[in-house]
Amino acid sequence: MKLALTLVLTLLFLALESVAVKYVGLGVARIDVTVAIVAFLSLRAGLLEGAVASYAVGYLLDLMSGRPTGLYTLLAVVTFLLGRVVGSLVDVRTARSFALFAMAADATHGLLAWGIGSVSGKQMALSGLSGLPLEVFLTGIAALILYPLLKRFGLGAERRDPGLLSP
Amino acid sequence: MLSFLRRHREPLLVCLILAHALGMFLGSSRRVREPNLVDRIAFAVTAPVQGAAVATIDGTANAWHQYVSLRNVRRENALLEEENAKLRADVVGLAEARAEIERLRRLVHYDEVSPGPKVVARVLGINPDPNRLTLRIDRGEGDGVRRGQAVVTADGVVGQVLRATASAADVLVVFDPNCRLGGRIQRTRSRVGVSGGGDEQALKLEYLLRTEDLEEGDLVVTSGTDGVYPPGLVVGRVTGVQRQTSGMFLNAGILPAVNFSRVEEVVVLAPQPAASFPTRSDSQVRR
Numbered sequence: 001m002k003l004a005l006t007l008v009l010t011l012l013f014l015a016l017e018s019v020a021v022k023y024v025g026l027g028v029a030r031i032d033v034t035v036a037i038v039a040f041l042s043l044r045a046g047l048l049e050g051a052v053a054s055y056a057v058g059y060l061l062d063l064m065s066g067r068p069t070g071l072y073t074l075l076a077v078v079t080f081l082l083g084r085v086v087g088s089l090v091d092v093r094t095a096r097s098f099a100l101f102a103m104a105a106d107a108t109h110g111l112l113a114w115g116i117g118s119v120s121g122k123q124m125a126l127s128g129l130s131g132l133p134l135e136v137f138l139t140g141i142a143a144l145i146l147y148p149l150l151k152r153f154g155l156g157a158e159r160r161d162p163g164l165l166s167p
Numbered sequence: 168m169l170s171f172l173r174r175h176r177e178p179l180l181v182c183l184i185l186a187h188a189l190g191m192f193l194g195s196s197r198r199v200r201e202p203n204l205v206d207r208i209a210f211a212v213t214a215p216v217q218g219a220a221v222a223t224i225d226g227t228a229n230a231w232h233q234y235v236s237l238r239n240v241r242r243e244n245a246l247l248e249e250e251n252a253k254l255r256a257d258v259v260g261l262a263e264a265r266a267e268i269e270r271l272r273r274l275v276h277y278d279e280v281s282p283g284p285k286v287v288a289r290v291l292g293i294n295p296d297p298n299r300l301t302l303r304i305d306r307g308e309g310d311g312v313r314r315g316q317a318v319v320t321a322d323g324v325v326g327q328v329l330r331a332t333a334s335a336a337d338v339l340v341v342f343d344p345n346c347r348l349g350g351r352i353q354r355t356r357s358r359v360g361v362s363g364g365g366d367e368q369a370l371k372l373e374y375l376l377r378t379e380d381l382e383e384g385d386l387v388v389t390s391g392t393d394g395v396y397p398p399g400l401v402v403g404r405v406t407g408v409q410r411q412t413s414g415m416f417l418n419a420g421i422l423p424a425v426n427f428s429r430v431e432e433v434v435v436l437a438p439q440p441a442a443s444f445p446t447r448s449d450s451q452v453r454r
Contacts (some may be wrong), residue, residue: 011209015216018292018303023224030295051181055188063209065296066303066329066337070191072296077188081181120192 002045005153006053007060010037013146014064030135032106034061036143038076039105040150042083043092054080071117079109095147102143106136207332210307214335217291218305283437286310288318290430291335300343300363302326304433307334315395317436323401323424324348324389325433336435340427341402342367349392350402350421355380358390361402361421367428370403370421377417381408387421397436 013033021030034057041050041057058076062068083105092101110132172179202210288304306312308331318325318338326340339346342363350361350372357380360373375381385405391398403421410417 011212012216014295015213015292016220017295018213019217019220019224021293021295022221022290032295034295046177048177048180051184055184058188059205060209061295063206064213064294066294066299066301066339068206069195070188070193074185074188074192077185081185116192 002049003053003056006037006041007056009150009153010034010057010060013037014060018064031138031142032109032135033139033142033146034058034072034076035079035106035109036102036139036146037150038079039083039102039143040098040147042080042105043087043098043101047084050080050084051077071113071120075109075112075116078112079105082108095144098147099140099143103136103140106139107132110135202330202332210332210335214291214303214305217303221289221291284311285437286312286435288312288336288433288435290433294337299345300340300365300367301329301337302340302430302433304336304338304435305334306435307331307336309333312336312435313438316438317396317400318433319396319400319436320425320430320433322426323403324396325425325427325430327395328435338433340367342370342423342427347393348396348402349390350387351390351398352381352405353386353388354382355385357381358392359387361387364420368422369406370423372405372419372421373416375417375419376415377410379417381405381417381419383408 010033017031017033037057038054041053045053054076055073058073059068061072061076062070065072083101086104087101090097090101092098110129114129114132286306288306288310291303291305294301294303302325304312304318312328312331314328314330316328318327324341326338326343326346329337329339331337340363341348341361342365344363344365346363348361350359351357352359352375357375359375362371362373364371372387383405387402387405389396389398389400389402401424403423403425405419406422407420408417409419
C-alpha cells in the first residue's frame, strides 16, 4: 500500500515538476523531487521496503527522462542505502534538517549521475556540474515543502533513536 | 545454509535489488528502447496530470490577462469611446484577418516543404532529467505520431520524436548533444552537419571546410539528406565563426531560430523518405 502511495506521489510530483520547469524555464537545472522522496524513505522506511520503493522511484525517473538507461534506478537504490548509513549518524526530525539531508543526498546523486554517466558513456552530461548547485538548492526548497506532506501520507515510521552524531 | 538465508533475508534481498538495478544499467544500450507496459502506464498517468496542470496555469494566466486587458480597455473607453469605436473595430478586424493570413501562410509553407499529414501538438512539459533534453507533447500513436518524425514550429526545427505512446510522445530537441541533422548554408548552398551543443542558445556547425565561404548571420536550413527533416526548414543563424590556421574544418556555432523556452505548440511532420542519390548502376543505365 505504501509502495503504491509512494509511486503515485512520485508520478504526481514528476508530472508537476515537468510542467513547472516548462513555465519557469530553468534551463538545465531541475528540482530533484525523487531524491527528496528517496531521502525521506532512507530516514523512515525499513531496509527492504525502502529499497523496493527507491528502486521503483528511480525506475519512474528513468521512464520520465525520455531515454531510460537504468542509471537513475541504480542511483536511487544507492542513494537510499547511503542515506540509511548517514541517517543512522544524524538526527533528522524537522523540515529544515530534512532539507539539508535531502540537499546532501541530491549533491551525492548528482555527482554519481555525472560520474557514472560520463564514465559509462551512456549519458552525455550537458553542462558538467555547473547546474548542480542550483539544483541542490532547489531540491532543498522542495524538500522543505514536501516534508510535512510526506509525513502526513505516512511513508515510513518515525525513528525512535537519535543519530549517533547528535548531541 | 537455510538458517543463514533466513537470518539475512532482508540484506540479501536488498543486494539482489541492487544487483538487478546495476545489471539493468550495464545491460542497457544507448539506443532508445520501445515503451513497455510499465512505460505506457506511467505515460497514461502523467500525461493527463501534466495536461490538467498546463490547462490550469494557462487558464489562470488568461483570466488574469483578460482582467488586466479589460481594465485597460475600460480606461481607454472612458476617454475615446465615441471617437474611436469604429476605428477600433476596424483594427480588431484587421488584426484578426492578419493573424489568420499569417497562420494560413505558415501552413501553406509547411505543405510546400513537407506534403502529407501533419499533427499539431501542445507541449505538456520538459523532462525532469537535466542530461537529456526532451519535451513531452500531447499527441501520440493514436494521432499518427511515430518515432523519428520531425517536429517543427513556424520558426523552424524543434527536434524529432524519440518515442511515442498512445496519447503522448517525447521529442528530442535539436540542441541535445545526441541530436544530429543535415543542414545547408542557404546563401552558398554548402552542405554542413548540425549537432546539439547542450545549450539552447548554440548548436554546432560541423564538417564545413576551412576554405568555404561562411559569414556571421548566414541562414542554416535543413538539407533533407538525413531522412528525418524535409529540406528548407530553418535551423538558425551562423554565429562565432573561427577559422583555425590548421585542420580541415572551421569552427562555428548556430543560434537556433526557435526559442525553446517559449515553445507551446509544435507541428509533427509526416516521415520523410530518405534522400536518394544516383548510384553507379543508375548512371550506367542512363548511358
